[in-house]
Amino acid sequence: MKSRWMVPALAVALGVGLLTPQAMGAPQAAAPAAVPMIDNGIGVDAPLMGWSGWGFLQRDPSAAKFRAQVDALVSTGLKDAGYNYANMDDFYYKCPGSQGPDVDSYGRWVTDEALFPGSGGKDGMHVLGDYVHSKGLKYGLYVTPGISAQAVAKKTRIMGTSYTADQIALTSSAQNFNCKGMLNIDYSKPGAQEFIDSWAQMFADWGVDYLKLDGVGPSKTADVRAWSQALEKTGRPIALNLSASLSASPTWSELANSWRIDGDIGASPRGYSFPLTSWTNVSRRFDDAARYQPYAGKGGWNDLDSFGVGNGENNGITVPQRQSHMALWALASSQYMLGADLTNLDPGDMALLTNRRLIQIDQDGIPAARVIKDGHQQVFAKREANGTWYIGMFNTDTTSSHTFSLPLARLGLSGTARITDMINNDKPLGTVSTYTTSVAPGGVALISAVATSGTGGTGSLVNAGSGKCLDVNGAVYLPGTKTQIWECNGGLNQLITPTSTGELRTMAATECLDVFENGTTPGTRVSQWNCHGGSSQKWTVRSDGTIVGQNSGLCLDVTGGRTANGTELQLWTCNGSTAQKFTWAGR
Known part of the structure; x- marks a missing residue:
């Protein structure tokens, strides 16, 4: 079933991103509080190998x-x-x-x-x-979780305590795929x-x-x-x-x-x-x-x-x-x-x-976002802090080759870009604004794209009233993460990518600036959410520096006109104040 927000396909390549409950009209969950990440110093910046x-x-x-x-x-x-x-x-x-x-x-x-x-x-x-x-x-x-039934039967002592295995075990089976015989533990x-x-x-x-x-x-x-x-x-x-x-x-x-x-x-x-x-x-x-x-x-x-x-x-x-x-x-x-x-x-x-x-x-x-899913054709993409895009065009059809035609503006990369093959020895593939290629059955075209001038349409949004940047709290990808103003620092969580479809993408262009529950009343908060093509994620950036939600007609606003780090962003009636004016830096 197609979403009512689906944009028309371009040639044979373009479709929509993964539909979320919000995209299909279901209410969003409340925005989560800041989530503490595991703090053991392992794999902080990159996954393990x-x-x-x-x-x-x-x-x-x-x-x-x-x-x-x-x-x-x-x-x-x-x-x-x-x-x-x-x-x-x-x-x-x-x-x-x-x-x-x-x-x-x-x-x-x-x-x-x-x-x-x-x-x-x-x-x-x-x-x-x-x-x-x-x-x-x-x-x-x-x-695997639990405690062995043998330990329970033998009433083995728990090291450093006077307790025994049978005192902490439940009778229900814990998951052990192969050996079996593990019992759940009552952690109370x-x-x-x-x-x-x-x-x-x-x-x-x-x-x-x-x-x-x-x-x-x-x-x-x-x-x-x-x-x-x-x-x-x-x-x-x-x-x-x-x-x-x-x-x-x-x-x-x-x-x-x-x-x-x-x-x-x-x-x-x-x-x-x-x-x-x-x-x-x-x-x-x-x-x-x-x-x-x-x-x-x-x-x-x-x-x-x-x-x-x-x-x-x-x-x-x-x-x-x-x-x-x-x-x-x-x-x-x-x-x-x-x-x-x-x-x-x-x-x-x-x-x-x-x-x-x-x-x-x-x-x-940087975990890439799926930006296109159209039949057997899928595109995943992410943007590095230095402006380089990595794009994978996947043909999931195992019987036929498919031709992809990808306008780079769909991702937020304006103008032309130099394309390089990432699998085949950094082979140069030309400078284009729309990349077209044939992909083998079950295969992928994995490319990098580097804008030939400027930053490819990505930069920071600086608030006129505070001099601070639009910022994703905690530099995380979680849906519902609050957006705020913070001292400008050039971090990935302060780089905003406008796309040709009206999105303002955040966090390596993989998430979107989103109006909570597609609200249309002043005071509705603006947070980060998975990009889904819905009207709650469509914005118009005006020449006077205001950013207007297309569905509500309300302006992106720094709550209360405050200037402190961490002040949350919201929608408010457009009034021309400096709390509602932003300029691009780095574009």
Whole structure:
């Protein structure tokens, strides 16, 4: 069903962005308060990179197999390209059956030392961590929520307390995909947090730098909070990744460094490595990346899962599809985690995995917005602080090539721009105002666009009354974030991009200046929201410096005419005051 705000298609390329509830007429949720981001100093400016054991090792890991992958991570040059985490996944612990994992005297999982032998009094997982660190890499491990039914049956003591496992456990089953036998924890009970604290400290003692908490969803928020707090208490910087969460939210931003927003990328039955993925599993991530884009950034990142690229025909996808796979992950600033057998890399795949432009686009820490979705044609874009645009034009049709014709003004890039191919060795593609190209089935045209003069239509809006800039509070992407005035500093959250459709785009041109609930009365607040093409996001910038909401006829206004940092923006009856006049700086 088409939105009533859809603009006509241009040639065969143009459609509308992802529809949100607001775009379809549903009321907005109240603007959230400032969301505290996880503060462990990890992945603050860019998503993490590395290799994840599940993609290839699956149900059959061992110390020898894992060390071989670690060695290859170094010898192939992947470490030097930035892939510096080596993450062990499931099946490193003893799992005798449905009664749950074997546990130590404090109720924590016991390493299967037949597969991961200890040495010198060190646990096998500690030994493995030492090996990873000896290679100059960081070490990741895996856990699931809850407590083993074995710990409950044995009434194991909770370390440092007088409480026992049976006193904190519920009878309901916690999510453990493979071993089973984990029970939920009642976090209102004394000893519950202390149990997680002791487990986290054990991981820290082993040298863990990254913890994947699997089987997580909104119903496991208490578990996530407990683990987040426990990892912080260890004093060791440990990244927290939430797996199979299938969502993103301000809550996850507060508690974790990354979160999975879809299921496993693997196409094979569980327990088999190949094929690594399928086009079905890759292509469904387009909607994921668009839907959850506003929740990523500043220490917390969407995780589209590991790459199904590296092993040639065993990948399960074509060469153009591999390029689309990696380009989407890069534009989305997803975790860049390898999932292949690194000891048997395909040369063409290796070139793609180490493509410096793809890595650069991923590591800029700017999650791109989907600006076009029209049948099999999708466009994602983002703007760097230096004015460079990165644009991906994806053809999701697996049978036919498609021709894209993209007016750059649609994105907010005025005039002409120099176009460069980001995948194929920075090949120059000319200077244009509308970029036209044919894209192979399942493929992508990934380009940079640099304005030939000025800043491509992007600059800061300076308020005449205060001399301060229009600013997105906290430099976050979250929908509902308040807009305000603040001392001008040139930050990304003060760069505004006017588009040819009347939008004023914020935060790397991925979000929009929005009238709350499309209000038409004086005093309605103006905040940041996902761009959706609705009338609440259409503005007219007049020559006298006023900015008028097209639906209301009211002016963008600094509340009360105040001049203090943090003063919120609103709509108000146009009156010609300096509180309602803005000038462009940097355009």
